[in-house]
Amino acid sequence: MWQQFQPKKVFLFMLSIMLGLTVWLLPTPEGVTEQAWQLLAIFVFTIAGIITKPLPMGAMAFIGLMMLVVTRTLSFEEAFSGFNHNIVWLIVFAFFIARGFIKTGLGSRLAFLIMKLLGKSTLGMGYGLVATDLLLAPAIPSLTARAGGVIFPVLTSLAKAFGSEPHSHPRKMGAYLMNTAFQGSVVTSAMFLTAMAGNPLIADLAAEVGVKLSWGTWALAASVPGLLCLLILPYVMYKIYPPEVKQTPDAREFACKELKAMGPIAFQEWVMLFTFVLLISLWVMGPVIQMKAAAAALLGLCLLLLTKVISWDDIIKEKGAWNILIWFATLITMAGYLNKLNLTKWFSQAVVGHLVGVDWLMGFIVLGLIYYYSHYFFASNVAHIGSMFPPFLILSVGLGTPPALAVLTLAFFSSLFGGLTHYGCGPAPIFFGAGYVPVSTWWRNGFAMSVIYILIFGVVGGFWWKTLGLF
Amino acid sequence: MWQQFQPKKVFLFMLSIMLGLTVWLLPTPEGVTEQAWQLLAIFVFTIAGIITKPLPMGAMAFIGLMMLVVTRTLSFEEAFSGFNHNIVWLIVFAFFIARGFIKTGLGSRLAFLIMKLLGKSTLGMGYGLVATDLLLAPAIPSLTARAGGVIFPVLTSLAKAFGSEPHSHPRKMGAYLMNTAFQGSVVTSAMFLTAMAGNPLIADLAAEVGVKLSWGTWALAASVPGLLCLLILPYVMYKIYPPEVKQTPDAREFACKELKAMGPIAFQEWVMLFTFVLLISLWVMGPVIQMKAAAAALLGLCLLLLTKVISWDDIIKEKGAWNILIWFATLITMAGYLNKLNLTKWFSQAVVGHLVGVDWLMGFIVLGLIYYYSHYFFASNVAHIGSMFPPFLILSVGLGTPPALAVLTLAFFSSLFGGLTHYGCGPAPIFFGAGYVPVSTWWRNGFAMSVIYILIFGVVGGFWWKTLGLF
Numbered sequence: 048m049w050q051q052f053q054p055k056k057v058f059l060f061m062l063s064i065m066l067g068l069t070v071w072l073l074p075t076p077e078g079v080t081e082q083a084w085q086l087l088a089i090f091v092f093t094i095a096g097i098i099t100k101p102l103p104m105g106a107m108a109f110i111g112l113m114m115l116v117v118t119r120t121l122s123f124e125e126a127f128s129g130f131n132h133n134i135v136w137l138i139v140f141a142f143f144i145a146r147g148f149i150k151t152g153l154g155s156r157l158a159f160l161i162m163k164l165l166g167k168s169t170l171g172m173g174y175g176l177v178a179t180d181l182l183l184a185p186a187i188p189s190l191t192a193r194a195g196g197v198i199f200p201v202l203t204s205l206a207k208a209f210g211s212e213p214h215s216h217p218r219k220m221g222a223y224l225m226n227t228a229f230q231g232s233v234v235t236s237a238m239f240l241t242a243m244a245g246n247p248l249i250a251d252l253a254a255e256v257g258v259k260l261s262w263g264t265w266a267l268a269a270s271v272p273g274l275l276c277l278l279i280l281p282y283v284m285y286k287i288y289p290p291e292v293k294q295t296p297d298a299r300e301f302a303c304k305e306l307k308a309m310g311p312i313a314f315q316e317w318v319m320l321f322t323f324v325l326l327i328s329l330w331v332m333g334p335v336i337q338m339k340a341a342a343a344a345l346l347g348l349c350l351l352l353l354t355k356v357i358s359w360d361d362i363i364k365e366k367g368a369w370n371i372l373i374w375f376a377t378l379i380t381m382a383g384y385l386n387k388l389n390l391t392k393w394f395s396q397a398v399v400g401h402l403v404g405v406d407w408l409m410g411f412i413v414l415g416l417i418y419y420y421s422h423y424f425f426a427s428n429v430a431h432i433g434s435m436f437p438p439f440l441i442l443s444v445g446l447g448t449p450p451a452l453a454v455l456t457l458a459f460f461s462s463l464f465g466g467l468t469h470y471g472c473g474p475a476p477i478f479f480g481a482g483y484v485p486v487s488t489w490w491r492n493g494f495a496m497s498v499i500y501i502l503i504f505g506v507v508g509g510f511w512w513k514t515l516g517l518f
Numbered sequence: 519m520w521q522q523f524q525p526k527k528v529f530l531f532m533l534s535i536m537l538g539l540t541v542w543l544l545p546t547p548e549g550v551t552e553q554a555w556q557l558l559a560i561f562v563f564t565i566a567g568i569i570t571k572p573l574p575m576g577a578m579a580f581i582g583l584m585m586l587v588v589t590r591t592l593s594f595e596e597a598f599s600g601f602n603h604n605i606v607w608l609i610v611f612a613f614f615i616a617r618g619f620i621k622t623g624l625g626s627r628l629a630f631l632i633m634k635l636l637g638k639s640t641l642g643m644g645y646g647l648v649a650t651d652l653l654l655a656p657a658i659p660s661l662t663a664r665a666g667g668v669i670f671p672v673l674t675s676l677a678k679a680f681g682s683e684p685h686s687h688p689r690k691m692g693a694y695l696m697n698t699a700f701q702g703s704v705v706t707s708a709m710f711l712t713a714m715a716g717n718p719l720i721a722d723l724a725a726e727v728g729v730k731l732s733w734g735t736w737a738l739a740a741s742v743p744g745l746l747c748l749l750i751l752p753y754v755m756y757k758i759y760p761p762e763v764k765q766t767p768d769a770r771e772f773a774c775k776e777l778k779a780m781g782p783i784a785f786q787e788w789v790m791l792f793t794f795v796l797l798i799s800l801w802v803m804g805p806v807i808q809m810k811a812a813a814a815a816l817l818g819l820c821l822l823l824l825t826k827v828i829s830w831d832d833i834i835k836e837k838g839a840w841n842i843l844i845w846f847a848t849l850i851t852m853a854g855y856l857n858k859l860n861l862t863k864w865f866s867q868a869v870v871g872h873l874v875g876v877d878w879l880m881g882f883i884v885l886g887l888i889y890y891y892s893h894y895f896f897a898s899n900v901a902h903i904g905s906m907f908p909p910f911l912i913l914s915v916g917l918g919t920p921p922a923l924a925v926l927t928l929a930f931f932s933s934l935f936g937g938l939t940h941y942g943c944g945p946a947p948i949f950f951g952a953g954y955v956p957v958s959t960w961w962r963n964g965f966a967m968s969v970i971y972i973l974i975f976g977v978v979g980g981f982w983w984k985t986l987g988l989f
Contacts, residue, residue: 060824102824103831105830106830110823113813113817113819116813123813124603127601127602129602131600132595133598341594342587342594345580345584345587349581352577352580353531353581359573359577363841370834
């Protein structure tokens with residue numbers, strides 16, 4: 048213990064406690080029940096802990112749940128109700144399924160196949176990496192699995208093959224590709240309900256303002272602005288952060304060699320591919336055939352288990368999934384009960400009175416920009432979403448912003464803002480940590496791209512959603 | 519895939535499917551809803567799979583849940599309702615807490631302290647091992663953690679220190695101690711709600727015949743017959759399977775040396791000890807202070823996390839806990855809905871009519887013996903409990919057996935029958951696998967002890983529970 052004693056962490060934990068305690072001890076406002084106010088205090092403590100990280104996210108979640116139960120704010124069954132929420136299991140199952148992409152090598156094979164097609168130039172490679180990411184995004188919500196498990200290894204082996212390493216010729220091609228692949232993963236995360244762990248949380252929170260986001264609606268709404276971003280991203284990067292080597296006639300050969308080394312497509316890869324196609328079909332048709340996305344994911348998972356593409360041991364070893372199960376269920380529970388106990392309603396009524404006369408469009412633009420750029424202060428999309436998404440959504444709707452417009456904009460921003468820094472989301476430390484790009488350049492490129500994302504999603508997106516009749 | 523293709527496993531899976539399908543296709547009996555009958559069919563399939571093991575238990579559970587959801591027998595939220603059941607989390611939390619006993623070394627220290635006290639003779643050592651097991655049983659429901667993580671390593675180092683190894687002088691003392699410690703772990707498993715993973719499942723199933731088993735009631739009811747068994751067990755073993763070396767004056771010295779090597783009690787061990795005492799106090803006082811056992815366990819777990827006795831990484835790496843979360847929640851859900859959908863009621867009404875005129879005591883003795891000795895055909899307590907406990911309990915109560923007597927007897931049998939074979943419960947393969955005891959001797963001793971357990975729990979237990987006013 049004492050060798051592990053870290054005054055900074057103790058301080059941060061105490062700070063979270065003080066914050067929660069302050070809320071707890073404040074007089075309960077009129078129109079709010081004692082129970083709702085206690086829940087808010089524990090929620091504030093938990094979120095403060097998730098942001099400042101005195102303990103890992105899951106541990107903070109357990110402590111939050113313990114406080115809910117021990118203070119009798121919620122019953123044990125209420126506090127643990129998030130653990131039978133379908134959207135929590137959707138993400139957990141998707142984490143297990145993603146393991147199959149990596150284990151069978153199907154992910155890498157796709158990446159090398161695309162390289163064979165597009166790898167004639169460094170710019171082509173940039174497009175190839177982004178395209179691979181886009182292909183995998185619908186079924187791999189773990190950014191660490193997608194970026195770290197598939198894209199990053201392929202990228203690293205490519206850059207090395209061309210003699211571009213962190214300490215020798217980083218700018219030859221490695222730096223450009225690292226930054227491009229990273230920004231690509233940020234955009235693809237925004238494009239599917241199942242492309243980022245925080246997205247289902249958003250879908251759940253959106254229901255509180257009456258907006259239903261199915262898997263298909265999400266993908267459709269994101270398709271035009273998302274694809275547009277992905278189309279111009281490798282090119283813009285190529286201009287603002289050009290690689291030294293532009294033509295790479297050997298890359299296709301390299302990809303061919305790697306593919307040859309992999310041998311013919313194995314039975315397990317076929318099963319994985321079939322499951323992947325089945326899953327996406329079921330997710331798209333979900334609302335028509337009345338099958339929940341989580342039920343489809345469970346079906347896919349069972350297929351992989353029965354065909355031994357993944358083993359039961361792969362599942363219980365999948366630490367990321369268990370981690371997410373705990374904190375996700377906790378946040379879903381807390382956010383759900385804040386709503387059920389009418390705290391969100393009270394909050395929106397309390398603020399809306401002060402907003403009379405404010406132009407909703409101007410107001411929403413300001414709120415959206417604050418929501419986006421406050422991510423400089425966050426090291427996790429989920430912490431940001433959990434703390435800021437609900438109040439910003441309520442404020443926006445209170446101003447008069449059409450609920451669906453507010454939900455979609457903030458939802459997509461919740462992935463895109465991860466591109467700002469080298470710590471802002473899961474893949475950031477992976478690609479940045481490779482050591483090709485200096486931190487100032489990383490931030491500069493991140494800011495440049497953020498302007499483009501905001502314009503495309505805000506303007507093109509807005510028109511697209513209007514055309515779709517979403518608002 | 520093809521290299522892993524195992525015809526036997528495929529056959530067993532098909533067999534489970536056929537069994538379930540047979541029930542599904544049978545005409546639904548009068549008084550049973552379509553939904554309840556479908557649930558029964560999927561339950562039969564799942565239990566058949568858990569018993570014959572074409573896939574690991576957790577994978578079978580996932581497939582069972584998938585079938586429930588895909589056939590629309592239950593909604594997703596209903597099928598996953600076991601995941602917010604407090605008794606499931608009690609066991610999961612206890613698995614995490616048990617990690618602290620092993621990690622801090624407190625478990626081994628207790629074992630060596632007891633050896634220092636009782637290790638003058640081989641018989642004393644037998645008592646020492648059993649006593650250690652008893653001390654740890656209330657907070658370590660994982661038999662693998664308790665027997666494999668604490669008792670077994672201490673026993674092995676003791677036997678080796680005395681030159682008794684599997685292939686040289688096994689009978690000197692190792693064989694006796696292995697068999698005694700194994701039987702001890704079987705008895706202690708029966709003694710606390712939290713001493714074996716299947717016990718809370720029993721407590722949950724018992725509620726269906728109106729018997730409430732709190733942590734304190736369980737411990738109190740088991741105390742007299744359990745302690746009596748533990749008292750005579752090392753002595754009986756000493757007589758029927760004597761060690762060659764009887765006096766061991768060096769053993770205490772050995773224990774002292776080991777304790778010295780461990781150094782003074784560390785801060786983390788104190789925290790662990792404090793948490794252990796706190797937990798047991800809260801579990802005993804639970805009904806008075808209205809705190810659920812799971813809430814107390816979560817509180818203890820948070821203490822260990824905050825003091826860094828266990829880390830978050832220890833938790834998400836604890837594969838056994840995640841495994842149990844999945845299959846336990848699934849069985850709880852299925853058993854619960856069989857009851858909610860009135861299937862158990864229908865079953866009991868259907869059989870009770872045929873039992874008129876049968877003497878309940880004779881009938882119950884026969885049922886109890888069948889329940890006990892059918893464990894020769896099981897490799898897991900949980901599979902046995904899940905498939906046979908509910909119908910045998912209903913039959914017994916239908917005969918006229920007082921419900922509490924039936925519950926308690928079958929509940930304790932559900933641990934004790936694990937002592938029959940070298941595969942019947944978690945610690946069996948651990949102690950048997952050490953290689954000291956031949957299989958025929960293991961079975962002979964197991965049968966001898968089973969007779970003693972049945973007599974003590976059946977007769978002494980019966981009188982004790984009557985005295986307590988439990989029935």
